[in-house]
Amino acid sequence: MGIRFILMVNKQGQTRLAQYYEWLTLEERRALEGEIVRKCLARNDQQCSFVEHRNYKIVYRRYASLFFMVGVDDDENELAILEFIHLLVETMDKHFGNVCELDIMFHLEKAHFMLEEMVMNGCIVETSKANILSPIQLMDKAH
């Protein structure tokens, strides 16, 4: 299945964006997010950007105060996911300009729209920034 979820959580452990590609109940999500954040926060920058958690592997990357965490299956290429995160951040940066946590909070739906373009069924389907952003730009223009 590849990607099982994508989370953006800040240093205080507050969720800023959550997208799950398999169904989890609210309680499960809450618990999962808490556990993962605790694990990732406990790590330092020299350590691997990968953490095993239950049957997930978490690939995470920190930008300023925000952690991007992607839960993947065991046979996923971790380095590629790490770069996927960066591609996502670059894409958001291209759209928002100097993207920060607040951008994502104020434009939650747009961040989701980008993800919708990039990932479907837990697979990476689009990696061209132009293609990812063009529907969003078109929508912006229409308003």
Add this chain to the structure above:
Amino acid sequence: MEQLKTIGRELAMGSQGGFGQSKEFLDLVKSIGEARSKAEEDRIVLSEVDILKRRLLEPDIPKRKMKEYIIRLVYIEMLGHDASFGYIYAVKMTHDDNLLLKRTGYLAVTLFLNEDHDLIILIVNTIQKDLRSDNYLVVCAALNAICRLINEETIPAVLPQVVELLNHQKEAVRKKAIMALHRFHRKSPSSVSHLVSNFRKRLCDNDPGVMGATLCPLFDLISEDVNSYKDLVSSFVSILKQVTERRLPKSYDYHQMPAPFIQIKLLKIMALLGSGDKNASDIMSMVLGDLFRKCDSSTNIGNAILYECIRCISCILPNPKLLEAAADAISKFLKSDSHNLKYMGIDGLGRLIKISPDIAEQHQLAVIDCLEDPDDTLKRKTFELLYKMTKSSNVEVIVDRMIDYMISINDNHYKTEIASRCVELAEQFAPSNQWFIQIMNKVFEHAGDLVNIKVAHNLMRLIAEGFGEDDDDADSKLRLSAVESYLQLISEPKLPSLFLQVISWVLGEYGTADGKYSASYISGKLCDVADAYSSDETVKGYAVSALMKIYAFEIASGRKVDVLPECQSLIEELLASHSTDLQQRAYELQALLALDARAVETILPLDASCEDIEVDKDLSFLNGYIQQAIESGAQPYISERERSGMFETTDYHPQDHHEVPTHALRFEAYELPKPSVPPQASNELVPVPEPSYYSESHQPISTSLVSERESSEIKLRLDGVKQKWGRPSYQSTTAASSTTPQAANGISTHSDAGVGSSSSKPRSSYEPKKPEIDPEKQRLAASLFGGSSSRTDKRSSSGGHKPAKGTANKTATVPKENQTPVQPPPDLLDFGEPTATTATAMDPFKELEGLMDSSSQDGGSSDVMGLYSDAAPVTTTTSVDSLLSELSDSSKGNSRTYQPQTSKGPNTKEALEKDALVRQMGVNPTSQNPTLFKDLLG
């Protein structure tokens, strides 16, 4: 520090779309952003729930307002609270004509609902309508929703339209239609089985996005059925070749790497197709070789591709050259300073070791470094590697290490895994039984509640069977050592239940066997156990049975039994126990104490746990007795079945012992002990082979508290007693009968699978242990890898790779620049161009990671930030100059200065305007949570 840095920093608010949002929304976001604790956040969200509940009921809510409400609902759920009261509004919004609103509606619905939610039915209709829309973005939105919401039942409602859309003129639509089909295939393969040819067709789509997406379903299809897709091998190879030759539009480049994510997917597919297929592997070898040569190992993405190549090579049948290239790549990974790369290297090693077992040897020191690294992730990965390379020569070192690690961690999930690996390795490679028992003790002591119950039975069996054949002396030594180790451990607080069961059993069987420990000493210990774990009935049951054995052995050997006062009170307590099982055991024990030596010996012969018990199901030994009874006028027995003519009832009647009831009623428990009376010592039995019976009873033992649970041991000896408490006709006869001896010894009829196989292995070889607890790495290396290595090796190797690393960094920039001119003319849609070239000069990742370092350290980080502002070109597409200089500015004062060199001039200005706007609305950067404003890429 962080605050200082951010205070006065300009708000770099989103540059797009203006602020349609209301003050209320801004306030909500602001307060959530500033919440300092989960509790505070919860309070905010809960009051928001109240507000929205009221608002949503208001009449005539303007659409824009409604969209905002929907987003607020998304927030509520994202922060862990129920927003189901508003789902229906999200559903309604999907009906809207306005694209943005519609898409927001779809988004919210996909976030809120799972595919089986009742509301979905209300959306299917909308989806159908939207699939027909002239606006391709509307179609895309509907296809997105399909990928999240359509379940098996609703597939037919949209399938024809989706298939039609596969030929849509817009590539975005084709791509999403393919993914919708992919989703259908996952949900219900049969629903699209006639359509799989479409995936092949779309592979040739002239849009690379569609082609790339098609690889996802193809990967699934090929993993399910490799052989049907062998014809595509050359297509995939040729696509990969074209990608690496930069034939795709430049917009797919990522950090100068052409379409890396597509390359990786292709490599994954090739790994499937080339597995065990020499022909396919040969076709691939060329392009794989090229990749190894071309891939830029100075960037993360280049390494990601290299790693995927290694994986591919470990799956296919590679030629020696490729293997060598893979090994080289791995050694580069391992020599890197980056933990991520080391991790990938260890993983690659684990994969390659299957095909070339020698490869690990040259990296032994690197492996040991990783093993000793404080980074848990790396350590685990290394354990995985060690697990894969375990053999009888290094099993002791590896398992010892694993156990140490197992003891040190708290994560139950992983603890279970590593415990079962230890057990597996120990069972497979144990050099001696003694060692095996030691290892098992440790596993039980520290992870006893996590291991499979079978493991406990294996251990008991091993101790009982010992080395087998002839070496009785060694057997008793082994048992004594087990007993001694348990006596030591037994007083430890809070031992796992399973372990206590093993301990009790072994102490009961062998505690006094050697004569070293007195019966009262052992029985005292057993009472302590029953006492200390009084809530665990299973353990208590084991303890009582062990006591019974101890006393039985004493009585049988003619000694007088002094029941300790604490034992006496334990027995009395259990006689009144609520657990019928414990009660029965206690009564049995009490009864046994009253018997004479000869009877007791027959009931519980010494060291007879391994004897096979033959059960005469037909109870033929009773014939004489029955005959006698009939002759003296008794009525012949008519079975229940015959009497009532009803079949069902029979099973419920214990008298019918010709059939072991398959029901799990209590009767079974009474019957179980029957097979036991084991004979080894005494000698007059008529055995009837009955293997299946044995195994049947063997299994449930452990799992339940039913009295049969202990049958593995007790089954063997309870019968004599049982006749008094069990059903008279049946039990007594068994007891009498089973005194029949035969050459039952040694013939093992146990069919309990896991047990047999494992217990036999460790027996086979006893190798002298090498001393391996040497702290020095090379020693460790030698014991792990069997090779020799010295300190100097270590130094030279680490000395060797540092400079290498340095050069790698430098060279990193060079080839990139060389590459740029070679690139084909930029394709349309490439926005990233202008800055991309500047970024080539540096590895953006190194920079970024440096930044992350600095921002994470609290002390003095502002200075570090200052330093970094010189080395600013961080991202490819956006200049981060501005951010960084802003950062350093802000640390000095609150004033803002324009940075002329920012490539984002207009944006900064825009941001400034927005800043003012936001300030007006009350969002103030000086507030509690300044990191909110921090640029992510900065």
